[in-house]
Amino acid sequence: MKERIGFVAIGQAGGNIGRLFEQKGFSVLYVNTSQEDLDTLADVKFMYHITGGEGCNKDRHKAKQLVVEDFDNIAQQIDLKLNTDIVFVIFASGGGTGSGAGPMLMDLLIDEKKTVGAITILPSRQESIKSQINSYECFTELIDIRRSAAVFVLDNDKGDKLTLNQELAEIFQQFIDIPDKHKSILGNIDKAEMEETMKAHGMAVITQSKEEGAAGLIKALNENSFAPIENDGIIKYIAISSCGDFHMTDITKVVGIPLDTFQTYNEDATVCMISGLSYPKTRLDGIYQTIKDSQDMIIKNLRATSELKLNSDVNFLNEFAEHGVKQQKDEKPKSKRDIMSKYFKG
Numbered sequence: 569m570k571e572r573i574g575f576v577a578i579g580q581a582g583g584n585i586g587r588l589f590e591q592k593g594f595s596v597l598y599v600n601t602s603q604e605d606l607d608t609l610a611d612v613k614f615m616y617h618i619t620g621g622e623g624c625n626k627d628r629h630k631a632k633q634l635v636v637e638d639f640d641n642i643a644q645q646i647d648l649k650l651n652t653d654i655v656f657v658i659f660a661s662g663g664g665t666g667s668g669a670g671p672m673l674m675d676l677l678i679d680e681k682k683t684v685g686a687i688t689i690l691p692s693r694q695e696s697i698k699s700q701i702n703s704y705e706c707f708t709e710l711i712d713i714r715r716s717a718a719v720f721v722l723d724n725d726k727g728d729k730l731t732l733n734q735e736l737a738e739i740f741q742q743f744i745d746i747p748d749k750h751k752s753i754l755g756n757i758d759k760a761e762m763e764e765t766m767k768a769h770g771m772a773v774i775t776q777s778k779e780e781g782a783a784g785l786i787k788a789l790n791e792n793s794f795a796p797i798e799n800d801g802i803i804k805y806i807a808i809s810s811c812g813d814f815h816m817t818d819i820t821k822v823v824g825i826p827l828d829t830f831q832t833y834n835e836d837a838t839v840c841m842i843s844g845l846s847y848p849k850t851r852l853d854g855i856y857q858t859i860k861d862s863q864d865m866i867i868k869n870l871r872a873t874s875e876l877k878l879n880s881d882v883n884f885l886n887e888f889a890e891h892g893v894k895q896q897k898d899e900k901p902k903s904k905r906d907i908m909s910k911y912f913k914g
């Protein structure tokens with residue numbers, strides 16, 4: 569299954585997560601506008617520096633411009649390095665490079681007949697307004713991509729960034745291993761079914777529960793690293809390897825009725841992917857509100873820093889000459905000629 573999935577990791581966060589997938593044996597191409605950021609990725613296999621890029625310092629527009637100018641080369645690198653059925657583009661929505669380049673790159677690749685999903689990240693509520701604005705803009709573009717495959721949305725509000733990265737890579741790996749590791753006479757999930765689940769348009773989550781039955785899984789659906797699921801019953805697939813006594817209806821009662829379900833069984837833990845979910849509107853509405861709440865204050869501050877005229881007399885030392893001699897107000901500055909002529913008087 570692993571050989572069917574490739575990752576394009578963009579920007580700093582993309583790189584951090586991409587590295588974990590590469591360590592697990594997946595093919596990953598690292599793309600950045602900053603050569604310095606790429607240099608921090610020691611011993612990775614494939615990386616590409618976007619031509620002309622010097623980092624985007626949270627400027628999404630800059631990232632988009634660079635991708636437009638260099639798209640042919642980026643696409644060529646993806647073809648050369650990732651010959652996979654599905655490509656997941658990994659990027660944070662709150663920065664510049666990944667946030668600007670991510671959705672646009674997905675759209676351009678889908679246009680070239682590729683199956684493209686995403687792993688993206690929401691900034692925590694503690695982060696700057698600039699990050700919130702970038703994230704909201706990024707999601708506006710992402711939601712508009714009608715033919716994208718599954719989009720996983722990590723939520724930095726759910727904990728420490730690096731822990732969230734680890735949890736994601738771990739759970740993803742567990743899910744991908746299902747066809748090879750979980751085989752049961754009661755039923756199997758094959759690779760085609762895995763792909764169908766991952767190709768579904770919309771948000772997706774993967775969760776795990778060690779508790780038997782549906783109750784543990786339902787709890788895990790609410791307490792994981794991903795953005796909260798909308799409570800609207802919109803859902804397309806459930807692929808699940810269940811442990812212990814488990815009834816699909818217990819879960820569909822909570823998440824909604826999917827188009828299709830795929831199920832197998834194992835002895836260790838229940839692992840479940842749900843796809844074709846709606847995007848996390850409630851969480852995004854929260855980001856919008858945060859931006860609106862601080863908009864007036866920020867505009868006022870930006871205006872103030874350009875309009876304010878400071879009193880220029882604060883530094884009383886200015887009126888002293890260079891060597892501490894008080895300069896008389898009416899004293900005219902002396903030219904060199906004046907000074908020299910003084911020595912030739914009389």
Ligand SMILES: Nc1nc2c(ncn2[C@@H]2O[C@H](COP(=O)(O)OP(=O)(O)OP(=O)(O)O)[C@@H](O)[C@H]2O)c(=O)[nH]1
Pocket residue numbers: 578579580581582584585623624625626627659660661662663664665666667689690691692695699722724729730732733
């Ligand atoms: N979960 C997670 N979030 C991260 C990580 N690194 C950065 N972030 C978040 O990502 C956002 C910043 O995005 P970056 O990936 O650093 O930015 P970039 O794409 O490199 O863009 P520029 O540096 O602005 O050009 C912020 O919301 C951070 O909290 C990470 O490893 N994991």
Ligand SMILES: [Mg+2]
Pocket residue numbers: 579580602605623663665
């Ligand atoms: Mg960066």
